[in-house]
Amino acid sequence: MTVIRVDKDVDNLTLTLVAEFDAPIERVWQLWADPRLLERWWGPPTYPATVEVHELAPGGEVSYVLTGPDGEGNRGWWRITAVDPPRSLAFVDGFADRDGTPRAGLPTTTIEVRLGEHEGGTRMEMRSTFASVEHMEQVVDMGGVEGLQRAVGQVDALLAG
Amino acid sequence: MVVDRLAAGANALTDLTDMDEGDEGDEGDEGVDGLFHALADATRRDIVRRCTHGELSVSRLAMAYPMSFAAVQKHVAVLERAGLVTKQRHGREQLVRTVPDAVHRARLALDQLETAWRERVDRMSGLLAPVPTP
Numbered sequence: 299m300t301v302i303r304v305d306k307d308v309d310n311l312t313l314t315l316v317a318e319f320d321a322p323i324e325r326v327w328q329l330w331a332d333p334r335l336l337e338r339w340w341g342p343p344t345y346p347a348t349v350e351v352h353e354l355a356p357g358g359e360v361s362y363v364l365t366g367p368d369g370e371g372n373r374g375w376w377r378i379t380a381v382d383p384p385r386s387l388a389f390v391d392g393f394a395d396r397d398g399t400p401r402a403g404l405p406t407t408t409i410e411v412r413l414g415e416h417e418g419g420t421r422m423e424m425r426s427t428f429a430s431v432e433h434m435e436q437v438v439d440m441g442g443v444e445g446l447q448r449a450v451g452q453v454d455a456l457l458a459g
Numbered sequence: 460m461v462v463d464r465l466a467a468g469a470n471a472l473t474d475l476t477d478m479d480e481g482d483e484g485d486e487g488d489e490g491v492d493g494l495f496h497a498l499a500d501a502t503r504r505d506i507v508r509r510c511t512h513g514e515l516s517v518s519r520l521a522m523a524y525p526m527s528f529a530a531v532q533k534h535v536a537v538l539e540r541a542g543l544v545t546k547q548r549h550g551r552e553q554l555v556r557t558v559p560d561a562v563h564r565a566r567l568a569l570d571q572l573e574t575a576w577r578e579r580v581d582r583m584s585g586l587l588a589p590v591p592t593p
Contacts, residue, residue: 300580300581300584301577301580304573304576304577306566306569306570306573308562308565308566308569311565311569313569313572313573313576315573315576315577315580317580317583319583319584319587320587321587325587326583326587329583329586329587335586338582338586339579339582339583339585339586340579342575342578422580424576426572426576428568428572431561431564431565431568434565434568434569434572435508435511435564435568437568437572438508438568438571438572438575
C-alpha cells in the first residue's frame with residue numbers, strides 16, 4: 299500500500315497525505331521536477347495535464363492546462379516559494395485565465411512537499427492548505443476527480459443487482 | 460469519539476475512519492449513524508456538493524450519473540433522512556437542496572480531494588514501477 303496516512307483537518311481546511319514509494323528519492327523528485335513526468339500524473343486520465351512552463355526556482359512559475367473530455371482546457375499555475383532538490387518543494391497553486399494569466403481575486407492553495415529516504419525507498423509528505431470551503435469545491439470541480447466516476451459505476455452495479 | 464461509537468455497525472464505513480472529533484455534541488447515535496452512512500458513498504457526497512449552490516431536480520441529477528432515475532432517487536432519500544438535503548415538489552419536479560452546513564461541505568470537499576490525491580499517488584507509483592518486459 300503506497301498511501302500510508304491521510305489527515306483531513308476540517309477546521310483548518312488542510313489535507314495531509316503521507317506515501318511511500320519503492321524508488322530512490324531522486325526518481326521521486328523527478329516526478330515533480332521533470333515537466334514531462336509531472337504531466338503524466340498531475341491530472342486524472344479524463345483531465346490530462348499539459349505543462350507549458352516549468353521553472354522550479356524560488357519565485358519561478360509553472361503553468362499547466364487540464365484538458366477535459368469536452369476539449370475545454372482548465373488552466374492553472376504554480377508560484378514556487380521554496381525549493382530544495384531533492385528534499386522539498388513549496389508552491390502556491392491557482393486558477394488562470396485562458397491565456398495563462400493568474401486570475402486575480404480567486405483563492406489559491408498552498409502546497410508543501412517533503413521527500414525523505416525511508417527503509418530503502420522514499421517517503422513523501424504532501425500538505426495542501428485551502429483558503430475556503432468554496433475554494434476546495436472549485437478545485438474539485440476543476441480537477442475532475444476520476445475516482446468519483448469509478449465509484450459511481452460500482453454503486454450503480456450494486457443497486458442494479 | 461464518534462469513531463468508537465460507530466465501530467459496531469460501521470461495516471460500510473471503512474473509508475471514513477478519521478472523521479473529526481467534536482461532532483457528538485448535538486447529534487444522538489442514530490443521527491450520527493445516518494449522517495455517516497449517507498456520506499459513506501461517493502455519489503451521495505457528490506449530490507450534496509452539487510446541490511449546495513442551488514436547487515437541482517432529481518431528473519437533472521440523474522443525468523449527471525451513469526445510473527437510473529430510481530437509483531438517484533434512492534440516494535436522495537438516504538440524504539434526506541440524514542438531514543443533509545431537503546426535497547420539495549415543484550410541479551412535476553422534485554427539487555433537491557443541500558442544507559447549508561460548512562462542516563459538512565468541508566468534509567465532502569476534503570473527501571473528494573483525498574480521492575484526487577490518492578489517484579495522483581497511484582499514478583506516481585505507476586511511473587516509478589520498473590518497465591515491464593514486453
